Amino acid sequence: MSENTPLTALVVGSGGREHTLATACVNSPLVGRVIAAPGNPGIAQDCECFDVAADNIEGLVTLAEEQKADFVIVGPEVPLTLGLVDQLQAKGILAYGPKADGARLEGSKNFTKEVLLKNNIPTGAAASFTESAAAIEYLQTASMPIVLKADGLAAGKGVIIAQDLDEATKTVKDMIDGGAFGEASKEVLIEECLFGEETSIHVIVSGKDYVVLPTSQDHKQAYEGDVGPNTGGMGAYSPADLISDELMAQIENEIVKPSVEGIAAEGIDFRGTLFIGLMITKSGPKVLEFNTRFGDPETQVLLTRLETDPVEIMLAAAKSELDQLEVKVKDDYAMVVVLASDGYPGSYPKGEVITFPESAGENEVVFHAGTKYDAEKNVTTNGGRVLGVTALGADLKTAADKAYALCDKIDFKSKYLRRDIGFKELNRQK
Structure with missing residues (x-):
């Protein structure tokens, strides 16, 4: 491909994160054609989807070759840990996401803890057992x-x-x-329980170069008031104002920079997203976990807030050109509210027909997560987290009001949502 030829981009995965990534590709002037595997009904509205599972590494590499994909964006963690990027690179196909050695930072909690402790990065005390x-x-x-x-x-x-x-x-x-x-x-890691407020930092890494994306905060617990069982995430917002400029400087100095350098010191050429889960404790920020891909549902608010083309950023990271790029962010706040199936994260029904409004408002979008088509081509529920209803606003309350108004226009029989996403932030802003 020449520098000016529009890319054929392949997005791997089927959730809300992947719908967000596919939307970024559709909106990018660098991309001419977007395909997805396996995709979902939301992605299929704008892209051709191929029925290749995200953990079918051989099938995905073959698909990328057959469809002449120039750039592959790997959404979920499983194909990363299984070495999809390694296999694509072996075929000369550019990809965004770490190779298997870098994905091990998510694939093994113990490995991450070793890297943190070795590099004196603040984290909770822990021990592992088999x-x-x-x-x-x-x-x-x-x-x-x-x-x-x-x-x-x-x-x-x-x-x-x-x-x-x-x-x-x-x-x-x-x-x-x-x-x-x-x-x-x-193998189980037993870890000191850290107290404070949880937040996350997404860092686009390219070897020793990195860009810190805007702050965000996810709501992991199932029920309002941050109670109940852990989930994959019930909603998120950005920016998280609990991280002041001074605290952000401390996080970058004590956590981000030594993490990137420590990973490189392990001999890992990491090119992808380093998602750093943090607890802001009374004694300062401490690392809870590393993930090696975009968070879900954080991606829905982070990419929505980027003024710089997200594809341009990911492409620069994959090509070791990140140091040449200035990343710009919109002033707007963003919120995503997850519409889940009642019962999640335990057992829940599937196959319920979803009704949508004819259109979303300005700066509002519904990202599909756990959906599928039925025999009559109705969009139906197919997961615990079904949709990510996302909105931008001049302030967090405006974004929240828009997101919740749109949530109320969408229906399926077992629809469940938390109506307090961003409640701590909103209380701080009163």
């Missing part, structure tokens, strides 16, 4: 509550905060002996 008896012995000397994490990938659900010794002991037995999260919980 035998429940040793883990339970450790718990008997630990203070409660305590965090138990499945070492491997568990679709965002392998983290349990145990309130007392009995709950912690049961959780360890369920994870290690009972295989509660399959192979992911054969």
Whole structure:
């Protein structure tokens, strides 16, 4: 491809994050054609979707070759950990996302903890175990509550905060002996419970170069008031004003820069998104976790707020040209509210027909997450998190009012949503 030839971009994945990435590609002047695998009904409104699963590495590489994809954007963590980017690069196809060695930072909680501790990056104390008896012995000397994490990938659900010794002991037995999260919980990281307010930083990394994206805050727990079981995320907003300019400078100096340098020191040529989960504690910011892809639903608010073309940023990272780019952000606030199926993150119904308004308003968009077509080509529910209703506004309240008004125009039988996304921020702004 020449510098001026529009790209054929392939987006891998089927969720709200991938719909957001596909929309960025559709809107990019650098892209001429957008395809997705496997995609979803929302993505299919603008792009051709191919029925190739996100974990079918061989099938995805073949698809990229057959469709002459110039640039592949990998959305979810599973294909990254399985080495999709390694395989694409071997075929000479440019891709955004880390290779398998970099994706290990998400694929293994223990590996991340080792990197953090080795580089003196602020984080909670922890120990890892593969035998429940040793883990339970450790718990008997630990203070409660305590965090138990499945070492491997568990679709965002392998983290349990145990309130007392009995709950912690049961959780360890369920994870290690009972295989509660399959192979992911054969090894368990037991970690100090950090207190404060949670937020996240997304960093676009290209080797030792990086760009910090706007701040955002996700709402992980299922119910209003930040209570109930952990989910993949019930909504998010950006910017998160709890991070002042002074605190942001501290985070970059103590966490972002040493993290990027520490990863490079491991011999990892990381080109992709480093998602840093943070707890803002009384003693300063501390790292909760690393992910190696865009967060979901944070992507929906972050990419919506970017003034610079997101594809241009990802392309520069993949081509080691990130240091040549100035990233600009809109002044607007953004909010995404997740419409979920009642019962999520436990069992929930599928196959319910969704009704939508004829159109969304200005600076409003509905990103599809867990949807599919039925035999009559109706869009139906197909996941716990169904839609991400996103809006921009001059302030957070305006963005929230627009997002919730749009939520109320969408319906399916088991629709559930939290009506307090951004509540701490909104209370601070009063």
